[in-house]
Amino acid sequence: MKTVVLLLISNVFMTFAWYGHLRHMHTPLIYAIIVSWLIAAFEYMFQVPANRLGAEAGWTGFQLKITQECITVVVFVVFAVLYLKEPLRWNHLAAFGLIIGAVALVFGARPSEPARKSASPSAAVQANAAAPPSLDQK
Numbered sequence: 001m002k003t004v005v006l007l008l009i010s011n012v013f014m015t016f017a018w019y020g021h022l023r024h025m026h027t028p029l030i031y032a033i034i035v036s037w038l039i040a041a042f043e044y045m046f047q048v049p050a051n052r053l054g055a056e057a058g059w060t061g062f063q064l065k066i067t068q069e070c071i072t073v074v075v076f077v078v079f080a081v082l083y084l085k086e087p088l089r090w091n092h093l094a095a096f097g098l099i100i101g102a103v104a105l106v107f108g109a110r111p112s113e114p115a116r117k118s119a120s121p122s123a124a125v126q127a128n129a130a131a132p133p134s135l136d137q138k
Contacts, residue, residue: 003057006050007068011075013043019076022084066106070099 017039021032047068054064073096080086 003050003054003059003064004067004071006046006053007071008075010043010046010050011068011072013039013046014072015075015079017043019079019084063106066099066102070103073099 017036020039021027021036024032050068051064054067055061059067077088077092077096081088
C-alpha cells in the first residue's frame with residue numbers, strides 16, 4: 001500500500017510538471033521548462049522510494065511500471081477535468097479500462113518458475129550454446 005500511495009503522490013507532481021504549464025501559455029517556454037524540472041525533482045523524491053519499496057515487497061519491474069501507468073491515468077483524468085477544464089469522453093474511459101485490464105493481467109499471471117536473480121557465468125554460456133541462434137546472431 002505504501003508503494004501505491006507514493007506512486008500517487010509522485011504522479012501528482014509529474015502531472016503538474018508535464019502539463020501544468022498548458023494553462024500558462026503566455027509564459028516563456030524556458031520558464032516553463034525550469035519550473036517543470038523543479039517540480040519533477042519532487043516527483044523523483046516519491047517515485048524512487050515507491051519503486052524501491054515495491055521491489056522489496058516482491059513486485060516485479062513490470063508490475064511497478066503497469067501500476068504506475070494506471071495511477072498516471074487516474075491522476076491525469078482528474079487533472080485534465082479539474083485543472084485544464086477538458087471534457088472526459090467515452091473513448092478516454094475505454095482507454096482507461098484497457099489500462100486497468102493491463103494491471104489485472106500483470107498481477108494475475110504467475111510464472112511457473114520464479115525468475116533467477118543471477119546465474120553463474122558457466123550456466124549462461126551453456127544455456128546460450130544450447131539455444132538456437134537469434135535473429136541478431138544470423
